[in-house]
Amino acid sequence: MQLLRIGEAGAERPAVRVDETTFDLAPITSDIDGAFLADDGIARTRQALEAGELAPVESSGQRIGAPIARPGKIVCIGLNYSDHAAESGMDIPSEPVIFMKAPYTVVGPNDDVLIPRGSKKTDWEIELGVVIGKTGRYLDSPAAAMDVIAGYTISHDVSEREFQLERGGQWDKGKSCETFNPLGPWLVPAQEVPDAEKLDLRLWVNGELRQDGNSSNLIFGIGHVIWYLSQFMVLEPGDLVNTGTPAGVALGMAGQPYLKPGDVVELEIPGLGRQRQTLVPA
Structure with a gap:
């Protein structure tokens, strides 16, 4: 499982990649940031994947942003x-x-x-x-x-x-x-x-x-x-x-x-x- 953010700078969307397939993380979070991590976001993402609750998204050709939104420090x-x-x-x-x-x-x-x-x-x-x-x-x-x-x-x-x-x-x-x-x-x-x-x-x-x-x-x-x-x-x-x-x-x-x-x-x-x-x- 690989967490990533795709899209133009400043408008990245959270996603998760498993075995070459990328899934939309919007049902879980609006971004991959400190709040997401503090709220057991990784565990919730894994549970959602296992339950089949995340839809595949096309990521080919899209810009990849930094995998976390701007860090606090x-x-x-x-x-x-x-x-x-x-x-x-x-x-x-x-x-x-x-x-x-x-x-x-x-x-x-x-x-x-x-x-x-x-x-x-x-x-x-x-x-x-x-x-x-x-x-x-x-x-x-x-x-x-x-x-x-x-x-x-x-x-x-x-x-x-x-x-x-x-x-x-x-x-x-x-x-x-x-x-x-x-x-x-x-x-x-x-x-x-x-x-x-x-x-x-x-x-x-x-x-x-x-x-x-x-x-x-x-x-x-x-x-x-x-x-x-x-x-x-x-x-x-x-x-x-x-x-x-x-x-x-x-x-x-x-x-x-x-x-x-x-x-x-x-x-x-x-x-x-x-x-x-x-x-x-x-």
């Missing part, structure tokens, strides 16, 4: 793969590195990505995205943290490295440019991902494989990250947590081949789908 973990920390010339952190992205950065998985005005170092980062389904506040343990996860998706943490690292202040200014978080295509319920820490993450630029990692190499595992965050902030249904990127970003490559207009980036996590974006000037 996007919390990101930096330097969470040792190989990425090494290529960035930074020490492996003793605790998770936290930064935020603005919610408006979220776009569909195949939408264009805007290179910001004045950008010289727009970079790519494939990440496993975790969508929160229950309130997480001072969670007792990493094991308990797994219970607040609604599901998983592909998250593209696009970054402008000069803004992020050379212009002073926090990382956020290099992370929150518009369109800097393509998301999706689907939200796969946590119960249907057997082991989220054994997923391959791959990213190509213009057909050339640049990132080829596995979530088994996370420094801080998914449960630890969610537990840790809950000690400092309240995680709410619909929030998105980006868990970090493996090695292979432009920042760490010889010649630093940053993205330019016309470049095409493709991302894939088996079981979670595939994304494709074209870079265009803002």
Whole structure:
């Protein structure tokens, strides 16, 4: 079962995909958002499918939006793969590195990505995205943290490295440019991902494989990250947590081949789908 939103930007309709068939979720909810997740929306969707209460809809050729409506917040973990920390010339952190992205950065998985005005170092980062389904506040343990996860998706943490690292202040200014978080295509319920820490993450630029990692190499595992965050902030249904990127970003490559207009980036996590974006000037 894969939850998705289809239609033009700002007018997406909620749907669910099972075995290549897409069903209308309108009888269950008006959107896939925090309220839907908090109200056992995934369980209600499964029950409606089993009861044959959802009608098939044509999805071929339609735009796919982000699988959740604008999240309340996007919390990101930096330097969470040792190989990425090494290529960035930074020490492996003793605790998770936290930064935020603005919610408006979220776009569909195949939408264009805007290179910001004045950008010289727009970079790519494939990440496993975790969508929160229950309130997480001072969670007792990493094991308990797994219970607040609604599901998983592909998250593209696009970054402008000069803004992020050379212009002073926090990382956020290099992370929150518009369109800097393509998301999706689907939200796969946590119960249907057997082991989220054994997923391959791959990213190509213009057909050339640049990132080829596995979530088994996370420094801080998914449960630890969610537990840790809950000690400092309240995680709410619909929030998105980006868990970090493996090695292979432009920042760490010889010649630093940053993205330019016309470049095409493709991302894939088996079981979670595939994304494709074209870079265009803002």
